[in-house]
Amino acid sequence: MKTLQLTSSDRAILVRSRFFARLPHSTVDAILEGATLSSHEEHDVLFRQGDSIDDVFFVLSGLVRLYRLGKEGREADVAVFPKGEMFAENAMFLGHRVTASAEAAEASIILRLDSRKLRQLAAADPEVAQAIIEHLCHRGKMTEDLLAEDRLLTAPQRVASYILSHCPNGSTSFSFRLPFQKNVLAGKLGLAPEALSRAFSTLRQSGVTVKGRMIEIRDRQALERF
Amino acid sequence: MKTLQLTSSDRAILVRSRFFARLPHSTVDAILEGATLSSHEEHDVLFRQGDSIDDVFFVLSGLVRLYRLGKEGREADVAVFPKGEMFAENAMFLGHRVTASAEAAEASIILRLDSRKLRQLAAADPEVAQAIIEHLCHRGKMTEDLLAEDRLLTAPQRVASYILSHCPNGSTSFSFRLPFQKNVLAGKLGLAPEALSRAFSTLRQSGVTVKGRMIEIRDRQALERF
DNA sequence: GCGGCTACTTGACCTCGGTCAAACAACTGC
């Protein structure tokens, strides 16, 4: 972990993110006051379940995994945040105790905002409050999606659903590059890495080709039917 | 479904609920303006996944199940709301399209608030915005809890965890009455009713006695170890 | 090229929990 300066490309990420995009520059500046920047290696732990934290986190680059701990060191991912996502805002309104752990899933640059300041701003500026509300709604929906998929879909169906969510709708055949290691994808989908691998090979018969991180889809309908 | 008048005991439930408790009476009145009340039988559907709705719902009595639909009529509960809980606030900020269905899990009385009005109030009154934010944080944590339990715990462990969440901490032995049918509990825990039944009988060896809706615990530690 | 590392895949095995069917219990209306 290493402290850094906010570069102009960092700022560009910020102001294009879902949360900050809707806010005027002056408000963004106010939120950023006192923010600190740090860079992390893969597997660096940002905070641990049960910690008391006074920050809200923002991913400027890289990837962060948010997970809960179970018996005997088991871990279950509850969310994965790519560049441009904000997290741990929950703690700000729930007594600052965090209900999950977070670690960098690859080398990452993280911005830490002062949660007390953000909270004050939310109380003073309805626009900020509105942005937080929409952010929370969005997060809630994401988690609900994961829960519903866990309960309704088999492993190959979940993988198909993930692939389809990356498909520009309309096109019947397309390809894309996984934005992270299969390892991480497995965790996000609630699968063991082996199960993800098997799911991919099941989907081969529906026109899915996997080579390294590249995914190629030949027949969209076949995937949807799955 | 039948339209009703708001009684004084309904109001008592409202002002004691997590969401309304923090707000001054005048604000509560403003939110309630234009609200409608209805009573529903078990299995009455309040709205369906994909519907466009302009209401926020509040359970005055009874129980509501929120669920997603899967292939071939399968259903997966994503939340269960007892008396005093508010739901479908998500839709208000996500284009009014609702991402799940809701139905009464027992005879219920439901209050429908005008979501446009609530949203306006949130924009005008930071106190309202604050209340919504805390409500969303709480809901987010609930969903995250469910997801993590699904991924980390076996059926008996989830049931044990549910029982413990109803145990006044400190006491080693206690008993309580299930607040709803085992059917509903099974859904909430992401289990088939048969699996719930089997989980209970597994827990017998750890000092749990089940008779109808009454649950009796003889040894708290044993449950925690499970 | 080579060795060594890490990511990923494959196979064998086994456990958890879903499903179907049947028995049983509790509650309803009569």
Next chain:
DNA sequence: GCAGTTGTTTGACCGAGGTCAAGTAGCCGC
């Protein structure tokens, strides 16, 4: 009381996916 309905339990079966172990592939430094 009785019959009919509905909620719950139990048994038998099986399929999805976790785990462990052994491979394979890609990649880095040399």
